[in-house]
Amino acid sequence: MKINIRVNGKMISDDVACDMLLLDFLRYHGFYSVKRGCETSNCGLCTVWLDNKPILSCSMLCAKCDGHEITTLEGLKKDAEAFAYFMANEGAEQCGFCSPGLIMNVLAMEKELQHPTEEMIKNYLAGNLCRCTGYMGQLRAITKYLNRHQGGKNEADQ
Amino acid sequence: MKQINKPTVKKDAYALLSGQPVFTEDLALKDCLVIKILRSPHAYAKILNIDTTIAMRIPGVEAIFTYKDVPSSRFTLAGQTYPEPSPYDRKILDQIVRYVGDEVALVVACNEETALKAMKLIKVEYEVYEPLLDFRKAIDNKIIVHNEDDYKLLCEIGNERLRNICSHDVTIYNDVDEIMRTCDIVLTRTYHTKANAQAMMETMRSFAYIDTYGRLSCVSSTQVPFHIRRILSNALEIPKSKIRVIKPRIGGGFGAKQTGCCEIFAAFVTWKLKKPSKIIYSREETFTASNSRHEMQMQVTIGASKDGIIQAIDLYTLSNTGAYGEHGSTTVGLSGHKSLPLYNHIKAARFSCDVVYTNTMTAGAYRGYGATQGQFAVESIVNELADELGIDPCELRFKNMVKENETMPMYYNEFLNSCALDRCLAKAMEMIDYKNKPLRVDLGDKVRGLGVAISMQGSGIANVDIAAVEIKLQDDGFYTLAIGATDMGTGCDTVLAQMAAECLECDVDQIVTQGVDTDFSPYDTGSYASATTYVTGMSVVKACNLLKHQIIDEASVLLNVEPEHISFDGKMIIAIEDDKAISLQEFANRCFAGGKGKVLIASASHVSPTSPPPFMAGIAEVDVDKLTGKISVNDYVAVVDCGTVINTNLARIQTEGGIAQGIGMALFEDISYTPKGMMRNNSFMQYKIPTRLDVGSIRVAFESSYEDNGPFGAKSIGEVVINTPSPAIASAVAHATGTYIRTLPITPQKVLLQKDED
Numbered sequence: 001m002k003i004n005i006r007v008n009g010k011m012i013s014d015d016v017a018c019d020m021l022l023l024d025f026l027r028y029h030g031f032y033s034v035k036r037g038c039e040t041s042n043c044g045l046c047t048v049w050l051d052n053k054p055i056l057s058c059s060m061l062c063a064k065c066d067g068h069e070i071t072t073l074e075g076l077k078k079d080a081e082a083f084a085y086f087m088a089n090e091g092a093e094q095c096g097f098c099s100p101g102l103i104m105n106v107l108a109m110e111k112e113l114q115h116p117t118e119e120m121i122k123n124y125l126a127g128n129l130c131r132c133t134g135y136m137g138q139l140r141a142i143t144k145y146l147n148r149h150q151g152g153k154n155e156a157d158q
Numbered sequence: 159m160k161q162i163n164k165p166t167v168k169k170d171a172y173a174l175l176s177g178q179p180v181f182t183e184d185l186a187l188k189d190c191l192v193i194k195i196l197r198s199p200h201a202y203a204k205i206l207n208i209d210t211t212i213a214m215r216i217p218g219v220e221a222i223f224t225y226k227d228v229p230s231s232r233f234t235l236a237g238q239t240y241p242e243p244s245p246y247d248r249k250i251l252d253q254i255v256r257y258v259g260d261e262v263a264l265v266v267a268c269n270e271e272t273a274l275k276a277m278k279l280i281k282v283e284y285e286v287y288e289p290l291l292d293f294r295k296a297i298d299n300k301i302i303v304h305n306e307d308d309y310k311l312l313c314e315i316g317n318e319r320l321r322n323i324c325s326h327d328v329t330i331y332n333d334v335d336e337i338m339r340t341c342d343i344v345l346t347r348t349y350h351t352k353a354n355a356q357a358m359m360e361t362m363r364s365f366a367y368i369d370t371y372g373r374l375s376c377v378s379s380t381q382v383p384f385h386i387r388r389i390l391s392n393a394l395e396i397p398k399s400k401i402r403v404i405k406p407r408i409g410g411g412f413g414a415k416q417t418g419c420c421e422i423f424a425a426f427v428t429w430k431l432k433k434p435s436k437i438i439y440s441r442e443e444t445f446t447a448s449n450s451r452h453e454m455q456m457q458v459t460i461g462a463s464k465d466g467i468i469q470a471i472d473l474y475t476l477s478n479t480g481a482y483g484e485h486g487s488t489t490v491g492l493s494g495h496k497s498l499p500l501y502n503h504i505k506a507a508r509f510s511c512d513v514v515y516t517n518t519m520t521a522g523a524y525r526g527y528g529a530t531q532g533q534f535a536v537e538s539i540v541n542e543l544a545d546e547l548g549i550d551p552c553e554l555r556f557k558n559m560v561k562e563n564e565t566m567p568m569y570y571n572e573f574l575n576s577c578a579l580d581r582c583l584a585k586a587m588e589m590i591d592y593k594n595k596p597l598r599v600d601l602g603d604k605v606r607g608l609g610v611a612i613s614m615q616g617s618g619i620a621n622v623d624i625a626a627v628e629i630k631l632q633d634d635g636f637y638t639l640a641i642g643a644t645d646m647g648t649g650c651d652t653v654l655a656q657m658a659a660e661c662l663e664c665d666v667d668q669i670v671t672q673g674v675d676t677d678f679s680p681y682d683t684g685s686y687a688s689a690t691t692y693v694t695g696m697s698v699v700k701a702c703n704l705l706k707h708q709i710i711d712e713a714s715v716l717l718n719v720e721p722e723h724i725s726f727d728g729k730m731i732i733a734i735e736d737d738k739a740i741s742l743q744e745f746a747n748r749c750f751a752g753g754k755g756k757v758l759i760a761s762a763s764h765v766s767p768t769s770p771p772p773f774m775a776g777i778a779e780v781d782v783d784k785l786t787g788k789i790s791v792n793d794y795v796a797v798v799d800c801g802t803v804i805n806t807n808l809a810r811i812q813t814e815g816g817i818a819q820g821i822g823m824a825l826f827e828d829i830s831y832t833p834k835g836m837m838r839n840n841s842f843m844q845y846k847i848p849t850r851l852d853v854g855s856i857r858v859a860f861e862s863s864y865e866d867n868g869p870f871g872a873k874s875i876g877e878v879v880i881n882t883p884s885p886a887i888a889s890a891v892a893h894a895t896g897t898y899i900r901t902l903p904i905t906p907q908k909v910l911l912q913k914d915e916d
């Protein structure tokens with residue numbers, strides 16, 4: 001079937017199998033930041049935005065995205081870089097395989113939640129698995145990132 | 159020191175954090191052939207017939223390979239130094255399948271969908287055998303897992319294949335039985351740790367192609383590229399000179415990728431068809447058909463005097479290697495050799511072990527490598543001893559723990575150069591305010607308990623691990639550092655560059671680390687056994703010092719001065735007496751300028767005669783819900799002695815990550831099988847790894863000793879960090895509830911029912 005999806009602001013028209021997953025579609029079109037870590041919608045590695053809301057691209061048919069807008073990490077250069085700075089300074093990306101999905105969800109959370117508590121952050125991101133870091137470094141990076149306008153940046157620089 | 163003990167940002171941080179295509183699957187050729195594997199539904203069977211005719215008719219199917227098509231040599235997938243102490247007990251495809259998931263046929267097609275369609279049309283006739291599933295019944299069972307005559311051993315490992323014994327060993331230090339008789343208290347307990355999945359986020363994957371020179375190139379997510387080259391050579395029966403293995407970024411390994419996996423399939427298909435191919439394991443395949451931690455059952459007897467001086471320990475470990483023997487004999491060794499030396503003042507010890515075959519998935523390497531299992535047993539019985547004697551568990555440890563400058567009879571008689579374990583424990587107690595907290599507090603609907611454990615590991619394998627590096631001075635005065643060690647997210651590309659920058663007195667950015675390509679990288683046994691920082695790090699120091707000498711010698715020629723007059727501060731090469739100076743940049747460019755120039759390259763390799771242990775102390779504060787039995791770890795404090803910390807951020811993250819994995823092992827992770835031998839936990843639905851809601855707060859600190867044999871005083875950190883959670887949490891739960899759970903994981907059911915086995 002024919003579909004038109006706007007990915008990171010650019011229209012992609014394609015003829016796809018009706019059961020093609022958005023994840024495979026995106027990787028096929030070169031959005032390699034999108035990773036697969038499971039087949040059971042448990043890991044969060046494949047997180048992208050559909051009309052600015054985070055979704056699991058492994059559980060979404062690309063046919064359903066026809067006429068919609070998808071954002072991947074490749075399309076978020078500036079915001080993603082700002083957060084990446086805090087992650088890098090904590091060393092909170094180890095293998096980095098889970099990072100794109102996490103970043104997509106953190107940036108979505110930032111838009112959605114006002115001044116989230118640690119508990120709220122943990123709950124929002126509970127679906128983003130990471131086997132390397134033990135999550136503590138990610139939490140430090142996220143907290144510092146969210147507080148960056150209150151001098152959090154200096155703290156991360158130390 | 160300018161570069162050591164700094165939170166240097168990882169060299170690959172921004173590439174990873176912006177989602178660059180740097181992993182195996184990202185690099186595979188877009189239209190290459192796709193391999194899917196038909197796997198055995200039976201735990202033990204012989205293939206009588208495979209009919210692929212109908213499957214082959216599907217358009218897009220390129221080939222289907224069965225046991226009839228592959229070379230007949232047996233080999234091991236264990237990524238270990240030759241001669242491997244793992245039996246050569248497997249083929250690329252075998253007529254006998256030995257566990258549910260064992261490979262039956264390789265389906266090669268233009269895409270995944272076609273391959274899967276064809277796979278369904280292959281007809282296989284099996285002669286199904288009764289499987290051997292319980293490793294406690296393996297020895298002398300009438301079912302023999304490896305009955306084949308072409309089974310091969312390269313090392314003496316106490317193997318008795320026909321009794322299902324993959325390996326056997328005994329280490330004795332003085333007369334344990336005699337010392338036990340003199341003890342005021344003797345306890346005997348049995349502990350059982352389960353198979354755990356490493357569960358790295360990137361599943362197993364490889365792709366292969368034929369290069370310009372007709373050689374086989376294999377790009378793979380592996381920790382051991384040089385071992386993979388040997389494994390492919392063994393499996394495909396082609397010379398190593400025809401094989402090149404490339405390691406891109408790896409999405410985690412934790413030991414899983416210290417064992418070969420799907421490389422043999424991609425390599426075989428590409429070599430046979432002379433076409434590029436890739437194989438990407440699903441999560442289910444990675445769970446059910448790669449490798450896991452060895453399940454172990456350990457019987458420990460401990461003897462002590464009334465005042466809590468431990469006199470003797472007797473440990474017997476039974477380990478399940480599953481269908482094939484990868485890492486069997488070596489992991490089990492660590493269960494004793496890295497647990498008993500913690501109590502080095504004992505007068506006698508005995509450690510005996512058997513590793514057995516069963517018809518379950520092969521076990522392999524997983525962070526901690528047997529030490530984790532052994533320490534669960536030994537640390538647990540020490541905790542139980544403390545409770546029996548009414549002595550505080552920390553106090554009991556201070557009375558008995560190993561100290562600096564001791565010789566360790568149960569640790570290959572090595573001398574302990576560096577050890578801050580006592581400081582680690584003291585600091586951990588301070589961090590959690592131990593002195594002011596009772597071991598048990600009733601909180602109404604919950605009970606809170608405290609539990610402690612100490613741990614050690616090694617730093618590389620003494621006299622076995624070898625690492626070489628090569629450093630070159632490039633134009634404009636930057637350096638390239640070629641290493642054979644594999645960064646799997648652990649950050650060794652950065653840590654080794656920090657060391658080089660420290661030696662050459664430059665910025666880390668001036669060192670370009672080159673990851674692994676067996677054609678271009680100097681040999682390194684690979685990233686496992688906590689070897690990289692310690693062993694490869696030493697080679698970096700050696701090579702950099704050589705290069706420095708070369709720079710001075712060459713500068714003396716170029717400047718026409720005595721080498722003794724020259725000093726080099728990383729930026730300027732100066733001969734004060736002669737009033738001459740040249741910047742490194744200009745010097746490097748002159749080196750490249752022909753005529754008088756000389757290209758400067760230094761290489762060095764290192765083998766360590768010892769494996770200095772890093773140490774750690776961990777204390778868990780755990781809440782148990784009285785009604786539901788739910789166990790939550792509120793607070794975990796850990797203090798590590800890894801010698802000098804090279805990268806403060808990465809060491810901390812390693813520790814936090816290891817503890818989180820340890821919490822998973824303690825509380826949820828449990829590979830189990832149906833009575834027919836099918837693995838129950840084949841997805842993240844059934845196999846729960848900790849989420850960020852499960853880890854409470856993990857707090858980490860360092861108490862460094864200084865290891866003379868390590869680079870800048872460093873030892874290892876990668877593995878020691880996973881060991882303390884299981885025993886510490888088990889003890890905390892026991893303090894809270896009065897029930898000692900000796901079979902992991904410690905589930906609410908076990909706690910509520912006060913029943914150990916499930």
Ligand code: FES
Nearest residue numbers: 041043044046058
């Ligand atoms: S790939 Fe695991 S949740 Fe989408």
Ligand code: FES
Nearest residue numbers: 094095098130132
């Ligand atoms: S950094 Fe490796 S899985 Fe998160």
